[in-house]
Amino acid sequence: MKRALISISTAQGAKGLFSRFKEKLSGFKEALSSKIAEKVSLAEKMAGKKDEKLEKNGKGQEANSKAISPPAEKNVGQNIGQKPSSLSSASPSSAPPTSPAKNGEANSKPKNRFSFLEKAKSLIFEQEVILEEKDLEEPMWALEMALMESDVALPVAEEIVREVKSDLVGKKKKIGADTGAIAEQSLRNALLTILSRNYLDFDEYIKTKEKPVKILFVGVNGTGKTTSIAKVARYLMNQSYSVVLAAGDTFRAGAIEQLEVHGNNLGLKVVKHKTGGDPAAVIFDSIEYAKAHNKDVVLADTAGRLHTNINLMDQMRKIVRVTKPDLLIFVDEAIAGNDAVERARLFNESVPIGGSILTKTDADAKGGSAISIAYITGKPVLFLGVGQTYPDLVKFEPGWLVDRLMGEAEA
Ligand SMILES: Nc1nc2c(ncn2[C@@H]2O[C@H](COP(=O)(O)OP(=O)(O)OP(=O)(O)O)[C@@H](O)[C@H]2O)c(=O)[nH]1
Ligand SMILES: [Mg+2]
Numbered sequence: 017m018k019r020a021l022i023s024i025s026t027a028q029g030a031k032g033l034f035s036r037f038k039e040k041l042s043g044f045k046e047a048l049s050s051k052i053a054e055k056v057s058l059a060e061k062m063a064g065k066k067d068e069k070l071e072k073n074g075k076g077q078e079a080n081s082k083a084i085s086p087p088a089e090k091n092v093g094q095n096i097g098q099k100p101s102s103l104s105s106a107s108p109s110s111a112p113p114t115s116p117a118k119n120g121e122a123n124s125k126p127k128n129r130f131s132f133l134e135k136a137k138s139l140i141f142e143q144e145v146i147l148e149e150k151d152l153e154e155p156m157w158a159l160e161m162a163l164m165e166s167d168v169a170l171p172v173a174e175e176i177v178r179e180v181k182s183d184l185v186g187k188k189k190k191i192g193a194d195t196g197a198i199a200e201q202s203l204r205n206a207l208l209t210i211l212s213r214n215y216l217d218f219d220e221y222i223k224t225k226e227k228p229v230k231i232l233f234v235g236v237n238g239t240g241k242t243t244s245i246a247k248v249a250r251y252l253m254n255q256s257y258s259v260v261l262a263a264g265d266t267f268r269a270g271a272i273e274q275l276e277v278h279g280n281n282l283g284l285k286v287v288k289h290k291t292g293g294d295p296a297a298v299i300f301d302s303i304e305y306a307k308a309h310n311k312d313v314v315l316a317d318t319a320g321r322l323h324t325n326i327n328l329m330d331q332m333r334k335i336v337r338v339t340k341p342d343l344l345i346f347v348d349e350a351i352a353g354n355d356a357v358e359r360a361r362l363f364n365e366s367v368p369i370g371g372s373i374l375t376k377t378d379a380d381a382k383g384g385s386a387i388s389i390a391y392i393t394g395k396p397v398l399f400l401g402v403g404q405t406y407p408d409l410v411k412f413e414p415g416w417l418v419d420r421l422m423g424e425a426e427a
Pocket of ligand 1: 408
């Protein structure tokens with residue numbers, strides 16, 4: 017099959033990038049907001065009742081001095097100004113000193129982090145509510161569903177939920193503050209933690225590696241390997257590296273010509289043999305060429321192959337054995353979602369990959385593969401393909417992706 021050559025001239029619009037992901041998250045934000053709203057109204061009711069009780073009982077009552085412990089916080093004085101006058105009677109200055117025996121009694125009680133005492137303090141003096149594990153059941157379920165429906169792989173979705181939950185439990189929420197922000201910030205932190213885990217700085221890698229750096233691109237058919245090679249070549253040339261291309265796809269008719277068109281466009285040497293030749297031999301030759309001509313980087317193309325094709329997977333292992341690449345890059349398309357993640361896992365089992373490139377991110381509404389692939393393979397995402405032109409390549413940075421997933425920036 018001869019591919020229509022190099023439609024690489026029109027950038028795709030980035031509209032709709034991760035739009036489904038953003039949509040799905042609204043369920044989580046709403047669930048958390050309504051839970052907080054519920055707690056706030058309960059807190060206000062409780063505060064009202066407390067006020068009445070205090071009014072009735074007067075300031076010297078022991079029960080009250082226990083329930084509303086002398087608050088140590090500096091801001092209590094300021095908050096008290098906004099409170100009913102009855103509360104000022106329970107302020108630290110007017111509270112009677114507690115006897116040593118009573119102190120001992122209070123200290124010997126097991127410290128429950130979210131005890132009524134603490135809640136009361138929080139609710140009445142600081143005007144805050146505390147989120148507890150049980151409050152988060154519904155929002156966490158909504159979050160897990162949103163992630164799964166966005167094609168985030170199950171173990172990754174579970175990890176994100178764990179991170180968000182541990183961040184939110186015990187969190188004090190100021191009454192009247194923006195409830196959406198708390199959900200956003202928590203999820204943003206969780207995504208950043210997960211996406212930063214296997215980070216590799218590609219620029220630093222190339223800079224410090226002995227030359228020529230040999231990079232092999234592998235993946236299933238039509239995912240964007242050859243296009244990504246041309247994009248990465250241009251990216252490296254912009255940093256003044258010299259690059260050689262190896263036409264290691266000797267399998268598909270038209271594949272060598274396709275790479276040659278890129279070579280001509282970019283002014284690069286393409287080392288090639290005939291269609292049907294041994295890909296390991298072509299790539300080996302290109303490395304020899306790079307050594308002889310002091311080139312910095314060899315970017316080697318390979319034929320697309322399904323991980324289920326035993327012969328082609330054997331051939332890939334042979335290429336790796338013979339050419340000993342410094343970096344094996346798995347290329348797949350973001351729009352393939354969980355399939356891309358699963359394929360990455362299987363390729364990585366066959367020949368340990370060094371990292372991934374996710375292409376066609378510009379057409380990906382879900383974002384799941386971009387979130388999951390590094391976590392599942394344990395290898396970093398190096399670049400994202402964001403369109404069909406040469407500059408449509410973004411070096412992977414966790415913050416960049418999170419900004420787009422959370423809707424704060426467009427690609
Ligand atoms: N929108 C978009 N299209 C892309 C991107 N990367 C590649 N493509 C397009 O995807 C199609 C396939 O790209 P190729 O580079 O030929 O894919 P390949 O993996 O080399 O394909 P085989 O050699 O057949 O395995 C082409 O039409 C590319 O222009 C991208 O990031 N965004
Ligand atoms: Mg190709």
